[in-house]
Amino acid sequence: MLEVKDLTVAYGKHVALDGASLNVGQGRMVAILGANGAGKSSLLGAIGGPVRPVSGDILYRGHSLLTLPAHRRVEEGIALVPEGRGIFPALSVEENLLLGAIPDRARRSATERMAEVLALFPKLAERRRQLAGTMSGGEQQMVAIGRALMSNPDLLLLDEPSLGLAPIVAKEVFAALSRIRATGLTILIVEQNARATLELADFAYLMEVGRISGSGPAHQIKSDPAVIRAFLGGALADTR
Amino acid sequence: MLTTTVILGLVLGGTYALLALGLTLQYGIARIMNLAYGELTLLSAFVVVALFQGLGLSPLLTLPLVAAGGYGIGWLLYAVMMRPLVARSQGRGRLEVDSILATFGLLFLIQGGLLLAFGANFTSISYLDRGVTVLGVSVALNRLIAFGICVVVGAALVVALKTTRWGLIMRAVALTPGSAPLVGIDVNRAARQGFALGSALAAVAGASISMYQTFSATAGVVFTMKALVIVIMGGVGNVPGALAAGFGLGLIETFVATAIDPGLTLAATFAIFLLVLLWRPQGLFGARR
Numbered sequence: 001m002l003e004v005k006d007l008t009v010a011y012g013k014h015v016a017l018d019g020a021s022l023n024v025g026q027g028r029m030v031a032i033l034g035a036n037g038a039g040k041s042s043l044l045g046a047i048g049g050p051v052r053p054v055s056g057d058i059l060y061r062g063h064s065l066l067t068l069p070a071h072r073r074v075e076e077g078i079a080l081v082p083e084g085r086g087i088f089p090a091l092s093v094e095e096n097l098l099l100g101a102i103p104d105r106a107r108r109s110a111t112e113r114m115a116e117v118l119a120l121f122p123k124l125a126e127r128r129r130q131l132a133g134t135m136s137g138g139e140q141q142m143v144a145i146g147r148a149l150m151s152n153p154d155l156l157l158l159d160e161p162s163l164g165l166a167p168i169v170a171k172e173v174f175a176a177l178s179r180i181r182a183t184g185l186t187i188l189i190v191e192q193n194a195r196a197t198l199e200l201a202d203f204a205y206l207m208e209v210g211r212i213s214g215s216g217p218a219h220q221i222k223s224d225p226a227v228i229r230a231f232l233g234g235a236l237a238d239t240r
Numbered sequence: 241m242l243t244t245t246v247i248l249g250l251v252l253g254g255t256y257a258l259l260a261l262g263l264t265l266q267y268g269i270a271r272i273m274n275l276a277y278g279e280l281t282l283l284s285a286f287v288v289v290a291l292f293q294g295l296g297l298s299p300l301l302t303l304p305l306v307a308a309g310g311y312g313i314g315w316l317l318y319a320v321m322m323r324p325l326v327a328r329s330q331g332r333g334r335l336e337v338d339s340i341l342a343t344f345g346l347l348f349l350i351q352g353g354l355l356l357a358f359g360a361n362f363t364s365i366s367y368l369d370r371g372v373t374v375l376g377v378s379v380a381l382n383r384l385i386a387f388g389i390c391v392v393v394g395a396a397l398v399v400a401l402k403t404t405r406w407g408l409i410m411r412a413v414a415l416t417p418g419s420a421p422l423v424g425i426d427v428n429r430a431a432r433q434g435f436a437l438g439s440a441l442a443a444v445a446g447a448s449i450s451m452y453q454t455f456s457a458t459a460g461v462v463f464t465m466k467a468l469v470i471v472i473m474g475g476v477g478n479v480p481g482a483l484a485a486g487f488g489l490g491l492i493e494t495f496v497a498t499a500i501d502p503g504l505t506l507a508a509t510f511a512i513f514l515l516v517l518l519w520r521p522q523g524l525f526g527a528r529r
Contacts, residue, residue, distance in 0.1 A: 074424035086419040103424035
């Protein structure tokens with residue numbers, strides 16, 4: 001469904017992503033694990049958003065995405081939940097969700113989608129009228145994920161959905177991701193909480209300083225001693 | 241006496257509110273501070289007068305025409321003149337400086353055109369200027385009609401922004417442009433629409449001004465300044481705030497003109513403006529950011 005080929009992203013002289021390649025199959029959940037500054041956000045930003053790569057290509061259903069401006073990609077079914085969430089803080093929760101259904105592909109099913117999202121995040125239903133910016137970090141993350149789902153996506157890109165959240169709130173977010181996963185939606189997720197992510201994902205790529213340094217099925221990655229040392233050390237203590 | 245001041249003040253305030261609404265849309269959505277705004281207003285006023293004097297067309301009939309013309313001119317101005325500035329400005333600060341300079345130039349261009357076409361004399365028309373009694377106060381019918389237009393157009397805009405899908409898109413772009421592409425909004429297109437709609441409002445305000453005020457080709461800067469004062473008093477990008485501040489300014493000007501001296505109205509406007517800037521730079525109704 002998604003094929004990233006030898007993608008390089010640079011900001012000025014700083015090369016954030018250096019010839020990364022990966023594949024995401026239809027209906028799969030793929031994780032990208034790596035430390036801060038490994039280039040994960042640049043990779044997601046190039047697929048779903050404003051980041052312009054220097055070289056390489058991104059094929060989505062066989063067509064290159066690079067010529068499409070960011071706002072057109074939502075219409076193709078790619079929904080990005082960026083790091084920092086990218087919500088509209090001065091608008092209400094309900095307005096944020098309705099904005100998610102702005103693309104033509106989502107307009108007809110907006111009412112059903114809204115019901116699904118509110119069932120997934122009952123907290124949002126209680127706070128429909130509240131300004132999104134006045135909510136807690138976890139609730140804002142729910143708004144961001146809910147809004148992405150409102151666009152009726154075929155591919156969901158999640159950038160650090162548990163970043164900065166208290167462990168118990170992060171758990172809630174992962175529980176919601178597990179239910180979203182169960183609907184069969186294709187997901188590409190970048191996370192620092194490797195342990196919880198590998199529980200959900202089918203396949204994982206490991207990133208180090210702008211390069212893909214390894215990959216494999218999630219259950220193998222999970223039990224690879226080298227990976228545990230490099231990526232799971234801290235995360236183990238976090239979730240268990 | 242007081243009733244007279246209040247009614248005349250509200251009638252004047254209606255025009256001011258509409259004027260400010262267009263400017264606040266242009267700045268709020270397109271991020272362009274349009275210093276030629278008053279000239280667009282004047283252009284519309286002159287066109288309405290010319291059609292009235294030349295062809296005998298009623299200003300009420302030409303109003304939709306100049307509104308559509310204003311939209312078209314705004315659309316073109318954005319696409320031809322502003323778009324390159326937007327494209328080359330990476331941060332917001334640069335666009336503000338560039339657009340102020342560019343529209344400052346545009347101001348003189350339009351003003352020159354108006355002087356050439358309509359001359360430097362004061363212009364006014366006599367249109368429906370018979371008195372109508374409202375709450376015991378005699379008000380010229382043309383003023384009441386101008387007031388009605390402003391109230392209807394202003395209210396329609398507020399309702400559309402608050403309740404429609406289009407309004408939600410406009411508010412999203414005005415409040416958090418960086419997040420808009422994430423939900424599939426074409427920010428450039430929204431900005432063009434906002435700028436064009438602002439020009440259409442300038443044109444409607446101009447048409448309503450032409451019905452009851454005397455104006456000249458060089459008066460545009462006063463309209464821009466008053467609109468700017470109202471926009472800042474109401475909180476930049478705040479539509480209900482601009483409406484309230486517009487009516488407030490109309491009331492204050494009328495009060496100063498009747499109770500103190502008509503020559504002091506502009507001075508009073510700017511005195512209030514200074515006070516607002518000193519104490520509440522975010523505007524009377526603006527939230528702290």
